[in-house]
Amino acid sequence: MRVEIKKIAKDLKIALPDLITRPVGRKMYERVKKQLSVIHEDEVVLLDFEGIKVVDSSFIDEFLLRLIMDSRSSNPAFFIKLQSISDAIEINCESVFSSFRRLSEDRVAVITDRIIGNNSVYLGSLSKPERDIIDYLRVNKTVRVPEIAHYIGKSEPESEELAEVLLALRLIRRQKDGGNFCYASL
Amino acid sequence: MIGLLLLGRTYLRNTGQKLTLAGMQQPIHQYLSRMDFFKWGCFAEAVELDKSKQLKRSSFSNRVVEITEIPNRERESIAAITGIIAVFRKRAEHILKYWMADSTVDYFVTVISEVCQNIFEHSMDSGYCAVQTYSLAGEHVLRLVIADSGIGIPRSFSAKPEIVAESNARLVEMALTTPISSKRKAGYGLCQVNAIVEKLRGSIFLRSADSSVAVLYNRKRVGPGQVFLKNGLTGFPGTQISISLFG
Numbered sequence: 001m002r003v004e005i006k007k008i009a010k011d012l013k014i015a016l017p018d019l020i021t022r023p024v025g026r027k028m029y030e031r032v033k034k035q036l037s038v039i040h041e042d043e044v045v046l047l048d049f050e051g052i053k054v055v056d057s058s059f060i061d062e063f064l065l066r067l068i069m070d071s072r073s074s075n076p077a078f079f080i081k082l083q084s085i086s087d088a089i090e091i092n093c094e095s096v097f098s099s100f101r102r103l104s105e106d107r108v109a110v111i112t113d114r115i116i117g118n119n120s121v122y123l124g125s126l127s128k129p130e131r132d133i134i135d136y137l138r139v140n141k142t143v144r145v146p147e148i149a150h151y152i153g154k155s156e157p158e159s160e161e162l163a164e165v166l167l168a169l170r171l172i173r174r175q176k177d178g179g180n181f182c183y184a185s186l
Numbered sequence: 187m188i189g190l191l192l193l194g195r196t197y198l199r200n201t202g203q204k205l206t207l208a209g210m211q212q213p214i215h216q217y218l219s220r221m222d223f224f225k226w227g228c229f230a231e232a233v234e235l236d237k238s239k240q241l242k243r244s245s246f247s248n249r250v251v252e253i254t255e256i257p258n259r260e261r262e263s264i265a266a267i268t269g270i271i272a273v274f275r276k277r278a279e280h281i282l283k284y285w286m287a288d289s290t291v292d293y294f295v296t297v298i299s300e301v302c303q304n305i306f307e308h309s310m311d312s313g314y315c316a317v318q319t320y321s322l323a324g325e326h327v328l329r330l331v332i333a334d335s336g337i338g339i340p341r342s343f344s345a346k347p348e349i350v351a352e353s354n355a356r357l358v359e360m361a362l363t364t365p366i367s368s369k370r371k372a373g374y375g376l377c378q379v380n381a382i383v384e385k386l387r388g389s390i391f392l393r394s395a396d397s398s399v400a401v402l403y404n405r406k407r408v409g410p411g412q413v414f415l416k417n418g419l420t421g422f423p424g425t426q427i428s429i430s431l432f433g
Contacts, residue, residue, distance in 0.1 A: 022307075057377075057378045058374070088295070099365035
């Protein structure tokens with residue numbers, strides 16, 4: 001499903017090109033949640049920020065962080081991918097995600113539609129092997145555990161564990177491949 | 187200027203009377219008038235400025251965003267913040283001509299938004315915001331000031347005993363560098379402001395209650411800024427934040 005943030009903001013009569021403050025984040029979250037009521041299990045939700053210049057940390061906290069948490073725990077679970085984010089959106093998300101990690105055992109990350117400032121396709125903090133898996137999947141789209149293990153130089157159980165962490169963070173998908181599983185990019 | 191305005195407002199609230207500004211030199215009078223200082227009804231002018239002496243105004247001013255009130259009610263406050271940002275965006279091409287990059291405008295929009303929201307989120311009072319650029323000794327300076335006469339940062343954290351600091355200045359510094367919040371599990375706003383000012387190698391001065399913190403990123407090309415903490419200052423009701431960029 002593709003969610004056009006600009007269109008929703010216009011419908012809600014929110015002044016653009018900036019999405020700022022908590023109340024605006026809450027309004028947008030409620031509207032997007034309604035749209036998501038029809039999605040299927042493991043569907044990819046593309047949040048399209050075309051035409052949006054700035055989202056501040058209050059908005060990110062009320063809108064994006066809540067959606068990311070929902071993507072992990074809601075029924076159905078889903079995946080989020082960000083499209084057309086500006087540099088300011090990127091830096092503000094990175095800052096919020098990093099602050100979130102400092103105060104919590106948990107961490108958040110989200111996939112982007114293009115290579116961003118960290119030279120990869122995600123926002124958030126991942127370990128080196130986790131990042132390698134994301135990059136490997138970006139190129140190869142679908143891979144099995146032995147291929148991941150070979151690429152990142154770890155054992156197959158270790159590689160599978162890392163891939164499962166990324167799955168739990170909703171950054172990669174798992175799909176059936178004959179009698180086994182393989183992992184796929186969003 | 188914003189500090190003086192808050193002083194006048196506090197006096198008016200406490201006594202029901204306006205302070206009168208007398209003996210102002212013409213350039214100061216012109217400047218205060220241009221910045222809408224008298225619009226908020228906190229001060230009287232001993233002598234009104236003649237209309238012919240008033241500075242010209244343009245909706246595309248290349249120097250200022252006039253003093254704007256940030257109310258402490260959510261809906262009105264959001265309208266005010268949105269208004270300030272709209273004016274800033276319209277004038278940014280001129281105001282930020284020495285720092286011009288699209289991303290600088292967007293970073294500064296984030297800063298304005300984050301700091302102004304703290305007024306209605308935490309201060310329990312209204313405040314004021316203004317932007318001014320000027321050149322001094324060959325250096326170009328952009329200054330954003332936001333201040334309120336609310337409860338101040340130390341008091342806003344009084345309901346959070348788990349957040350302990352050895353002094354008010356340390357607490358104010360923590361608010362700037364750590365994602366703590368007096369209302370929620372985490373607060374990202376001031377940390378975000380600090381990160382952006384570091385990126386732009388500017389400076390932050392933050393005063394609240396009897397303490398202040400100054401973080402100067404402009405003194406070094408890279409790395410952490412120089413931090414100066416002060417305690418035991420004359421009591422200041424509320425919070426004042428001044429952010430400067432140098433070009």
